[in-house]
Amino acid sequence: MSETDRNLFGDNVTNLSSRERREHLRMLEAMLFASAEPLTEAVMAERMPRGAEIASLLEDLQHVYASRGVNVVQVAGGWAFRTADDLAFLLSREAVEPRKLSRAALETLAIIAYHQPVTRAEIEEVRGVSTSKGTLDVLLETGWIRMRGRRRSPGRPVTYGTTPAFLDHFNLQAVDDLPGLDELKGAGLLEGTPPPGFRVPVPSDVDALGADEDPLEQAEDDADEGADEPDDHH
Numbered sequence: 001m002s003e004t005d006r007n008l009f010g011d012n013v014t015n016l017s018s019r020e021r022r023e024h025l026r027m028l029e030a031m032l033f034a035s036a037e038p039l040t041e042a043v044m045a046e047r048m049p050r051g052a053e054i055a056s057l058l059e060d061l062q063h064v065y066a067s068r069g070v071n072v073v074q075v076a077g078g079w080a081f082r083t084a085d086d087l088a089f090l091l092s093r094e095a096v097e098p099r100k101l102s103r104a105a106l107e108t109l110a111i112i113a114y115h116q117p118v119t120r121a122e123i124e125e126v127r128g129v130s131t132s133k134g135t136l137d138v139l140l141e142t143g144w145i146r147m148r149g150r151r152r153s154p155g156r157p158v159t160y161g162t163t164p165a166f167l168d169h170f171n172l173q174a175v176d177d178l179p180g181l182d183e184l185k186g187a188g189l190l191e192g193t194p195p196p197g198f199r200v201p202v203p204s205d206v207d208a209l210g211a212d213e214d215p216l217e218q219a220e221d222d223a224d225e226g227a228d229e230p231d232d233h234h
Contacts, residue, residue, distance in 0.1 A: 024052045025060060032061075038078030038168060076167035077174060101142075105135050109144060113166070113178060114201045117148045117159035117210060136160070144169065149213035159213055162205050175205040 027048060031039060041054045048054065058079060061072045070081045083091060101109070111126050112118055124131050139145045144166040150156040162175060172178065209215065 021057075024048065024057055025064075028052075028054070028057050029061060032072065032079060032081055035080070037164070038076045038080040040078040044079075074173050075171055076164045078164075080168075082171075101138070102135070104131065105138055108135050109139055109166075112139075112145050112160050113162050113175065114203045116161035116175075116203065116205060117151075117213060118161075119151050119157040119159055121157060123160075147216055149209045149215055150217070152212045152214055156214065158216070175203045178203055 028044060031044060031047060041058070045052065045054050058072065065072050065081075069084055069087055071084050072079060073082045075082065107127055108123055108131055111123050115122065115126065120131055120133075120136065136145075140147070142165075144163060145160050146163050148159045148161045151159055167173070167175065
């Protein structure tokens with residue numbers, strides 16, 4: 001290995017005996033660096049030369065960046081560069097102040113994440129209070145939730161689910177990485193003893209529509225839930 005390669009990849013990278021493999025590492029590094037969102041192994045394999053060992057190359061890159069200011073991590077079902085956790089404080093002044101979500105929006109987001117696919121009426125049933133369309137609009141604007149389809153029930157209400165942007169923002173590999181009952185209790189987010197039969201649902205964000213869901217209408221005016229779903233759910 002040349003001195004240039006050692007400076008670039010370090011001494012802790014394995015299997016760098018061939019020029020071809022070093023070139024594959026450079027290509028993979030460039031793709032991850034340039035991408036605005038996490039890349040799946042399937043996408044990387046499509047762009048890399050035939051025969052490139054994606055999983056092995058990613059493992060090498062993880063070793064390369066393990067002790068650096070940025071790390072190669074798995075997030076939202078893909079791979080991306082992220083600032084090392086212990087250096088996040090350095091970026092606090094440059095970070096854009098995020099718009100704070102209301103309590104209603106946070107509760108609604110949590111219900112959608114755990115119960116998806118879920119309709120507005122079903123969200124209200126879990127919360128015990130009505131949910132304004134404005135709250136859902138705010139969450140749609142963040143890009144953390146999406147309209148999935150329409151429930152096969154009277155009024156054909158829209159069903160909602162989370163997006164890869166939700167996983168990326170909350171640093172989750174998959175939606176089933178959300179905390180379960182014991183973790184929520186350990187974090188102090190559930191006070192007292194839950195009622196008998198209480199459980200935290202096992203979330204799923206599969207893209208395929210469920211048996212009780214139809215595709216969204218294509219017409220623009222049908223995309224507005226307020227036009228199709230009555231406000232009086234109770």
